[in-house]
Amino acid sequence: MINLSVEKDLTIEVVEEILFGNQEIKIDSATKQKVKESYEFLEKFAKNKVIYGINTGLGPMAQYRIEDDKLVDLQYNLIRSHSAGAGQKIPDVYTKASMLVRMRAIMQGYSGIHTSCLELLETLINSDVYPFIPEHGGVGASGDLVQLAHLALVLIGEGHVTYKGEFKLTKDVFAELGIEPIEVKLREGLSLINGTSVMTGVGLVNVIKSKQLLNWSLMASVMMNEIVMSFDDHFSVTLNSVKKHEGQQEIAKGMRLLLKDSNLIARREEHFFSGEVDERIFKRKVQEYYSLRCVPQILGPVYEAVESAKKVVVNEANSVSDNPIVDVENKNVYHGGNFHGDYISIEMDKLKLAVTRMSMLSERQTAFLFNSKINEILPPFVNLGTLGLNLGLQGMQFTATSTAAENQTLSNSMYVHSITTNNDNQDIVSMGTNSAMITKRVIDNAYQVQAIEMMALVQAIDYLQVSSRLSSATKKVYDQLRAIFPVYIEDRPLYEDLAKVVDYLFNNNVEIPQE
Template sequence: MIELTGSTLTLEQIRRVCYEMETIQIARSSMEKVRSSRAAVERIVKEKKEVYGINTGFGKFSDVTIAEEDVAPLQLNLIRSHACGVGEPFPEIVSRAMILLRLNALLKGFSGVRPIVVETLAELVNKQVHPVIPQQGSLGASGDLAPLSHLALVLVGEGEVFDKGQICAAGEVLTREEIEPIVLQAKEGLALINGTQAMTAMGVINYLEAEKIAYQSEWISAMTLEGLEGIIDAFHPAIQEVRGYPQQIEVAARMRGLLQDSQLTTRQGEKRVQDAYSLRCIPQVHGATWQALDYVKEKLEIEANAATDNPLIFDDGETVISGGNFHGQPIAFAMDFMKIAVAELANISERRIERLVNPQLSDLPPFLSPEPGLQSGAMIMQYAAASLVSENKTLAHPASVDSIPSSANQEDHVSMGTIGSRHASMIIQNVRNVLAIECICALQAVEFRGIDKMASRTREKCVQLRSFVPSITEDRIFSQDIKQISEWLKVNS
């Protein structure tokens, strides 16, 4: 069980909650902060102080004063009117991460919600009740308003949830799970939707998947190196150390470890003086991707423990400040950076695929075909990889460079960070498929060279993969092989 404090949540803990369904509990000290913050909101309402989001309208309507008897209906109206997301829903695992992150933010004690709100969010996590949240419709500033409104709908017994692979009315599932819908009070609707939790939740899941494929790209490229009898000298520690990037040094060290007892790699001058960049520069290119991923991880862990709604309540309600912590620019930049960095793993992988299949670039059978001419072998797999790489180039265009004013120009600069996080997810899946294609080609190449000569670690992977993807002895529907390996990569290391 993981204890939430509002300040100490790590990506590893999020992984355990989202992938392993670990349960959570709320720290007692954090619940005290929630109670104190709520008492401040209730004093503001009672004393009829005019404070944005508590007894005023929203956005351009911030200058409209709301009567005390309408403060509660104001919050429900907000949730219903803002729940206008469109498109396919976020994956269920992202929905779960979104609840967790929104709960953690509220536990910081600056948002003014009642304890029942955070307790109900915790129930959703622990009973695995995950809202159906459309992916499109957020500008990534003023928070992820549309996506988080769909999350908030479930708290009041409206909207839809995932239920054993089906989509069901939230009210039915809450009744079955004995979760009592809440009636929103002053500020609570706004506190639930003013935040960056959609882009951050998607970003965290993206990071966890990107981290895995970055490691996988190393052992897959190591098999390719063996299939092409690549030169191991390029990974010598001295080369890496004189440049000085820790990530480059680490990639080269892992490559040496993967290939340490291989009889298929060569030394400088044995067969050629140097390899092409797609082999020789693996530490430099993959290492640069790791640099970007390290940056992304740092930003996601900060955001996962941030107060991102508006206004925020300080000094027991004596200080209530309207600011801009809901603006998603830090995560927007991180997601755009991730897109470019992860896409590069596919760019260089596709070039290695070309070297494996092109008879002008190696002494392997043309297109790794068992009968060149009669059998096309891996010819069109390279086409598919090239198509995915090209698609990634359009998806990698930064979303954060765009902004469209909203709310009658009151909200005149936005981040588009949620678009960036969605595109990053698409790129990651494309990269995984490209790596699956490289894997198929590398397996065929090392078989041609002799599996018994492989390094022990790459041979172990070869045996695992050959248990469900057979050698190419004749042409078949390779789409199925790509899918099988891609799905295997998604759940294995």
């Protein structure tokens, strides 16, 4: 059980425990009291005043007064009319993250809505009931209006949910579990749909899975260096410390820690600096290809991009993105644009560039393993069968290449593609939800490319018969992968093996040793 309080910010670690550790949540009584006070203040303050979204129309129709006997109808109309998304449903874990972010915003007591909204979100998360939220709809400016409307639709007992893996009517699941929907009191419709919660929820999962992928990319890179018995100076303290970037130094340190007990990595001082090399043409490569030698310089910026995205997304998750903002302490209501998703949009654009770079590195390292003329130590396509008759992993390279190419195309910016909408009321928008969802696809693709490289790596290790000389860290990964993907000699369909390895990488984090 994880206790949540208005006084304590969400961290990426807490989010990960809730999303992937099956931890239930409990909101403390002080937080619920703060939400109650916000609602009660707004209920009194709104009388005889014009406040957007309470007694006015919405968007460009804000100039129209709504009569007192129609105020509740306005909120229901808003939820129902904006439940107009399209496309595939957002997977449950991303929806759960979005629900958590919406709940966190309400918890802070600036929304002026009834505590029943908070309590129902808590119940749904703990009951593993996930609203149907479609991929397409929000432009990320007045928040995730369309996607969050689908969330709000479930809170009023309508629409569809996923429960126990089945797609069902909300009313049927609520009846089965004895759950009561909320009753709109004041501005529950606007507050529930007006915010950046979906793009932020998806962004949180994207950050978690990007960090995890970076660890796998680092692991693959050190295994690559072991296979070719590379020199250790390109990840040395001295070489990397003269480049003043934290990310590069962190990646180099990770390589040193992962390889500290390897029996395959060589020292240049013992070979080229020994004074005993008299060859005219050196049999051994003086320097490795860039995809092996420049790992700290390539993954260093990726490390910093992931860390930057984590900071921004966690800040947004702990922010209030409603409009207007209800300030109980100063007894006022402030109109503005906290719902604008620019922070998430630009950060997701940057993150997908970094993830695409990882997929490009993985594809290039895989190409190195497959090309016997370049690596000069392995058979073509790390074929452990009869050359010519058997084809090894040749077919998998097409998948890696095409998927990396798709990532390159998907990495074009959404942030700069504002399109005016809402009768020109929303004349510049963030497209943050699209940016986050496209980044999710880029990450999914990158795991596929990474899985293909990991399969090639274990084949190469077996061909070279060096598993006993690997570092303890890489040997552990080798054993784990071989338990999923057995030695491949005779040709057989590989798509099921690939799916298993993708699933393993996506759902497990590789351990990076600590000093």
